Amino acid sequence: MNIPKCVCKENRAPTAAIPSDCVCSAVAGPMNVHKMPMEGFKVPAVPLRPLATKTNTNDTQEQSSTSSELKKEDKKKSWMLTDFELGRPLGKGKFGNVYLAREKESHYVVALKVLFKSQIQDAEIEHQVRREVEIQCRLRHPNILRMYGYFHDEKRIYLILEYAKHGALYHLLKQCKRFDEKTAASYVRDLAKALLYCHSKKVIHRDIKPENLLIGHKMELKMADFGWSVHSPSSRRMTLCGTLDYLSPEMVEGKPHNYAVDIWSLGVLCYELLVGMPPFDAIDSHQTYKKIRYVIIKYPAFISEKAKDLMGKLLVVNPEQRMPLANVLQHPWIVENAPEGSHPPANNSHPPANNPRHQ
Structure with a gap:
């Protein structure tokens, strides 16, 4: 499978547009997201949706508290790519990229980490990704980046992460x-x-x-x-x-x-x-x-x-x-x-x- 290489540079200015030949353009476009088990990819139970409180939060404002995040957790339990508006690239990794994103219902700003299944399988690091999901989803500490949840389709895995304003x-x-x-x-x-x-x-x-x-x-x-x-x-x-x-x-x-x-x-x-x-x-x-x-x-x-x-x-x-x-x-x-x-x-x-x- 030929995966288009991402040419995004890390930490672009907020006004920078996403290049048309970047993989994030493909992510942002129409996509069939299947709610089906990942073959050979064991993950914990789908976390509750914590981003349902209506705010005017943007990438320069403080996120709402954990208690308010959980107000509507019982209404919708799973995530889809269409739940998010994608923004600028935040970083580029060996197996995927991270983008600024906003959950449409709440306007809650997050970082969306996009990983390609084919690259993970080729590198034989499924266990590492599984471990990252299983461990980070369960950690709750102000000095640990929160993982709110995850979802996947046929080609990609999406990790919904807390947005750290000042980067690495x-x-x-x-x-x-x-x-x-x-x-x-x-x-x-x-x-x-x-x-x-x-x-x-x-x-x-x-x-x-x-x-x-x-x-x-x-x-x-x-x-x-x-x-x-x-x-x-x-x-x-x-x-x-x-x-x-x-x-x-x-x-x-x-x-x-x-x-x-x-x-x-x-x-x-x-x-x-x-x-x-x-x-x-x-x-x-x-x-x-x-x-x-x-x-x-x-x-x-x-x-x-x-x-x-x-x-x-x-x-x-x-x-x-x-x-x-x-x-x-x-x-x-x-x-x-x-x-x-x-x-x-x-x-x-x-x-x-x-x-x-x-x-």
């Missing part, structure tokens, strides 16, 4: 080059709370990185992309997954791993937010592996002692000795720089000098 943390970090300590501490705090919730639900994320973290309308962090996550009551896993810069020593060495891999990744993220590059960045993967295994880190002079103390307690070779997430929230660096209720400024765009990544 990765792009914000690229613009700013690195963050000040208050901003970085706020994001570390938010991620620690999200991970604490996930771990309480026996979920390990396993792919923490700036690309998989989104920023909401109040600049709060939203953990997303659960493709590599796993529900693991036994807490011992063997699969090597994630991004090299964020892999923990036990994963690099092929040893069993547990929830502590997310704690390690939190330490790596903290460093990257403050410095602008990962702590184990090297000229080749062999050197990166070596730095990870022996925790070879160089802290720039501008990093505060309290920040170094926190990272030093997260980036520990022995997973059992890494600081618990509950203690992270009580660490002096977090308490002083990111008190509960505080958020980073919307325009933290004053790039500090001497960032090694951008010299």
Whole structure:
């Protein structure tokens, strides 16, 4: 099957039109949506429709509360593409794309993730997509991107996701080059709370990185992309997954791993937010592996002692000795720089000098 390639660029201006040769034009056009089981694709029971409250919400306004979302949940239980008006592309991935969308009945703004079944099957990642749906549909936390539901037709799978106004943390970090300590501490705090919730639900994320973290309308962090996550009551896993810069020593060495891999990744993220590059960045993967295994880190002079103390307690070779997430929230660096209720400024765009990544 020949699937037209999408030529959309990420983060177009809101006024940009969708090109006629883009796959989203095909999505927006007439389509027969069949309510039929996905062959070989097990999904949880169809979630209730949470978007039925009439508002004038647009992509620059706060979404309505969860309680109001559920008012008419008993009227219609399943979704169809015709329930949505499609807008500009928000991002492009290997197996599909994400578009801004608005539910017609409520005018509720969401992000619609469109995945091609043929590409998923060719890459043999059905289990990852299934896992993403099964796990993310059940998570309810202010620092975790909400999945409202899903539907599918013969060729595509559609995931209805919360719209994160400020996009990926990765792009914000690229613009700013690195963050000040208050901003970085706020994001570390938010991620620690999200991970604490996930771990309480026996979920390990396993792919923490700036690309998989989104920023909401109040600049709060939203953990997303659960493709590599796993529900693991036994807490011992063997699969090597994630991004090299964020892999923990036990994963690099092929040893069993547990929830502590997310704690390690939190330490790596903290460093990257403050410095602008990962702590184990090297000229080749062999050197990166070596730095990870022996925790070879160089802290720039501008990093505060309290920040170094926190990272030093997260980036520990022995997973059992890494600081618990509950203690992270009580660490002096977090308490002083990111008190509960505080958020980073919307325009933290004053790039500090001497960032090694951008010299």
